[in-house]
Amino acid sequence: MAEIENIISVRDLVVAFNGYDVLKGLSLDVKRGEILGFVGASGGGKSVLLRTIIGLLHKKHGSISVFGQNLDELDEDARQALERRWGVLFQQGALFSSLTVRENIQFPMREYLNLSKRLMDEIALAKLEMVGLTADVCKKMPSELSGGMIKRAALARSLALDPEIVFLDEPTSGLDPISAGEFDDLIMALSETLGLTVYMVTHDLDSLHTVCDRVAALADGRVIAQGPIEAMLAADHPWLKAYFHGKRARNVAAGRRSKH
Amino acid sequence: MAADAFLSSTLDGRRLIIAPAGEWIAQRAGEIEPLVDAVVRERPQVERVEIDARGLQRLDTVGAWLMERLRRSWADAGINTQIVSLEPRYQVLISEVAHSNLKEFEHHRPIPPMRDALEHVGKGVADSVDDFEAIVRFLGNVMVAAGRIIIHPSHFRFTSIVHHLDTVGYRAVPIIVLINFLIGAILAQQGIFHFSKFGAEPFVVDMVGILVLREVGVLIVSIMIAGRSGSAYTAELGSMKMQEEIDALRVMGFDPVEILILPKLTALVIALPLLTFIGSMSALVGGGIVCWLYGGFAPEVFIDRLREVITIDTFRVGMIKAPFMALVIGLVACVEGLRVEGSADSLGYHTTASVVKAIFLVIVLDGFFAMFFAGIDM
Numbered sequence: 001m002a003e004i005e006n007i008i009s010v011r012d013l014v015v016a017f018n019g020y021d022v023l024k025g026l027s028l029d030v031k032r033g034e035i036l037g038f039v040g041a042s043g044g045g046k047s048v049l050l051r052t053i054i055g056l057l058h059k060k061h062g063s064i065s066v067f068g069q070n071l072d073e074l075d076e077d078a079r080q081a082l083e084r085r086w087g088v089l090f091q092q093g094a095l096f097s098s099l100t101v102r103e104n105i106q107f108p109m110r111e112y113l114n115l116s117k118r119l120m121d122e123i124a125l126a127k128l129e130m131v132g133l134t135a136d137v138c139k140k141m142p143s144e145l146s147g148g149m150i151k152r153a154a155l156a157r158s159l160a161l162d163p164e165i166v167f168l169d170e171p172t173s174g175l176d177p178i179s180a181g182e183f184d185d186l187i188m189a190l191s192e193t194l195g196l197t198v199y200m201v202t203h204d205l206d207s208l209h210t211v212c213d214r215v216a217a218l219a220d221g222r223v224i225a226q227g228p229i230e231a232m233l234a235a236d237h238p239w240l241k242a243y244f245h246g247k248r249a250r251n252v253a254a255g256r257r258s259k260h
Numbered sequence: 261m262a263a264d265a266f267l268s269s270t271l272d273g274r275r276l277i278i279a280p281a282g283e284w285i286a287q288r289a290g291e292i293e294p295l296v297d298a299v300v301r302e303r304p305q306v307e308r309v310e311i312d313a314r315g316l317q318r319l320d321t322v323g324a325w326l327m328e329r330l331r332r333s334w335a336d337a338g339i340n341t342q343i344v345s346l347e348p349r350y351q352v353l354i355s356e357v358a359h360s361n362l363k364e365f366e367h368h369r370p371i372p373p374m375r376d377a378l379e380h381v382g383k384g385v386a387d388s389v390d391d392f393e394a395i396v397r398f399l400g401n402v403m404v405a406a407g408r409i410i411i412h413p414s415h416f417r418f419t420s421i422v423h424h425l426d427t428v429g430y431r432a433v434p435i436i437v438l439i440n441f442l443i444g445a446i447l448a449q450q451g452i453f454h455f456s457k458f459g460a461e462p463f464v465v466d467m468v469g470i471l472v473l474r475e476v477g478v479l480i481v482s483i484m485i486a487g488r489s490g491s492a493y494t495a496e497l498g499s500m501k502m503q504e505e506i507d508a509l510r511v512m513g514f515d516p517v518e519i520l521i522l523p524k525l526t527a528l529v530i531a532l533p534l535l536t537f538i539g540s541m542s543a544l545v546g547g548g549i550v551c552w553l554y555g556g557f558a559p560e561v562f563i564d565r566l567r568e569v570i571t572i573d574t575f576r577v578g579m580i581k582a583p584f585m586a587l588v589i590g591l592v593a594c595v596e597g598l599r600v601e602g603s604a605d606s607l608g609y610h611t612t613a614s615v616v617k618a619i620f621l622v623i624v625l626d627g628f629f630a631m632f633f634a635g636i637d638m
Contacts, residue, residue: 097603114290143602
C-alpha cells in the first residue's frame with residue numbers, strides 16, 4: 001500500500017445550516033501518524049467539521065479525501081470498507097446503553113469480523129486493558145460507569161477494529177485534571193503502539209500542550225492557523241491571542257514553567 | 261493465499277520453530293486461530309520455542325494477541341519461548357498485549373433450568389410485594405403533598421393542571437368516543453343476534469345499558485387512558501429522571517411530587533370521570549343505532565326501555581369507579597417513571613411495565629368494586 005502523506009485532506013468545505021454557512025471554505029490536512037488538536041470557539045463549527053468528515057452531516061460543496069480517496073466518489077461498499085478504518089469517540093461516549101461494556105466493544109467485531117467467541121472475549125479484554133480498565137468492567141452496563149470510565153470504554157470500542165484514524169470529540173471534557181492527564185497519556189501511548197493518526201477536537205489547553213503534534217484553529221468558518229503549539233502561541237490573530245494568552249491559558253503556561 | 265501459509269512449525273531437535281507469515285490481522289483471524297490452536301494442541305516435548313516473525317507482513321491487535329497466545333501456551337509451562345526477528349514497529353504492540361488477559365477468564369456456570377425457573381417465580385412474587393409497597397408509599401407522599409397544597413393554596417399549580425387536562429382529557433375525547441361507540445354497537449349486535457333465538461330482543465337494551473354504564477364504559481376508558489396517558493407520564497418522568505432534572509428540582513428545594521406528580525394525578529382524576537361519561541354516552545348511542553338499524557326498534561323505544569331499566573344507581577356505580585381507576589393508573593405510571601435508571605433500555609422496560617401493571621390493577625380493582633357494590637346492593 002502506498003503511504004499517503006495526508007491521511008485526511010479537506011478542501012474548500014462549505015457546510016450550511018438553514019441557509020447559514022457554518023464552515024465557509026475550510027481547508028485542512030492531517031498527516032499520517034500525527035496527533036492533531038483542533039480548537040475553536042464553542043458553537044464555531046468544530047464538531048460540524050468532525051461530523052462532516054465522518055459523514056454524519058452533508059456538505060454544500062468542497063471535497064473531503066480520507067486515505068487518498070475522495071469520499072464523494074466511493075460507492076456504498078467502498079465507503080463501508082473505509083469507515084471500518086476509522087474509529088470515533090463521541091463526546092458522551094455513545095456506548096449502547098442496553099449492552100454490557102464487553103458487548104459494546106465486541107459489537108463492531110461481531111458485525112465485521114469472523115472471530116471465535118473465545119478470541120472475541122480475549123480481544124475485548126485486551127482492548128479494555130489497553131485503555132486502562134480492568135476485567136471486572138467487562139460485565140458492567142454503561143450506566144454503572146463513571147464519566148472517565150465511559151470515555152475509556154468508548155475509546156476501547158472505537159479501537160475495536162484496529163482503525164488507522166481515531167476521531168476524538170472533546171475526549172477530556174468532563175474529566176478531572178488527573179483523569180484528563182491520564183487520558184492524554186493514553187492517547188499518546190496508543191497512537192505510538194498502534195500507529196494511530198489522531199484527530200482531536202478539544203478545549204483542553206493541557207492536552208494541546210502535551211499530546212498534540214500540531215494544532216489547527218477554527219474561526220469564522222475557516223482554519224485561521226495551523227502548526228505546532230509554539231507557532232500558535234506566537235501568532236497574533238486576536239482570537240488566537242485571546243485563546244492562548246487568556247487568563248486560563250496563562251495559568252496553564254505558568255504551571256508548565258514551574259514544573260520544568 | 262493458502263491457509264497453511266499463515267503458520268508453519270518445524271521441529272529442530274529439542275527446539276520448535278514456529279513461523280507466522282503473511283497478514284496477521286483481524287480479517288484473517290478466522291483462518292489463523294484454528295492453526296494456532298492446532299499447533300498448541302500438538303505440543304511436542306521441547307526445551308525451547310522460537311517464534312520467528314520474519315515472514316510477517318502486517319500485524320494488528322488481534323494478530324498480536326494470537327501470537328501472544330502462542331507464546332503463552334509454552335511460556336506458562338516454563339519453557340523458554342521467544343519471539344525473534346520481529347519488526348521493531350510491532351514490538352510495542354506485542355509487549356502491550358503481553359500485559360493483557362493475565363487473569364484466568366472467569367466463565368460463569370450456567371444455572372440449572374429448574375432453579376432458574378423457580379428463581380424467576382420467586383423474584384416475581386417478591387417484586388409484586390415491592391410494587392404494592394411502593395405504590396402505597398407513593399400514595400402517602402402524594403397525600404402529604406396534597407395536604408401542603410391545602411394549607412398553602414398559593415402553591416396550587418393551576419396552569420399545569422389545565423395543561424394536563426388538555427393532553428389527557430380533551431385530546432383523548434375523539435378516540436374515546438370512537439372506541440366506545442364501536443363497543444356499544446358490537447355489544448348490541450351480539451345481543452340482538454343471540455337473544456333473538458329466544459325472542460328476547462327487548463332485553464338487549466337492558467344488557468347494553470347496564471353493561472355499558474356499570475362496567476364496560478369505565479373499563480374501556482381506563483384501559484385506553486392507561487395506554488395513552490399512563491405511558492406518556494412514565495416516559496416523561498423517566499427521561500426527566502435520566503437527565504437528572506428531578507434531582508435538579510429537589511436540590512432547588514422543590515418537591516418533585518408537588519410540582520410534577522400532583523398536577524398529573526389531579527388532571528387524571530378529573531379527566532377520567534368526564535371521559536367515562538362521554539364514553540358511556542357514546543356507547544349507548546352506538547348500541548341505540550345498531551338496535552334501530554339491525555334490531556328494528558325505533559330510537560324512542562330504545563330510550564323508553566332504557567329509562568325503565570336503568571336506575572340512577574347503575575350510572576353512579578360506573579362514575580364512582582372512574583376516579584379510583586384514574587388514581588391507580590396515575591400512581592403506577594409515576595412510580596414506574598421514577599424507577600427509571602440511566603439507560604434507554606430501562607426507560608422502555610418501565611414504560612411497558614407501567615401500562616401492563618396499570619391495566620391489570622384496573623381490572624383487579626373493578627373486581628373488588630363489583631364485590632363491594634354487590635355487598636351494598638347497588
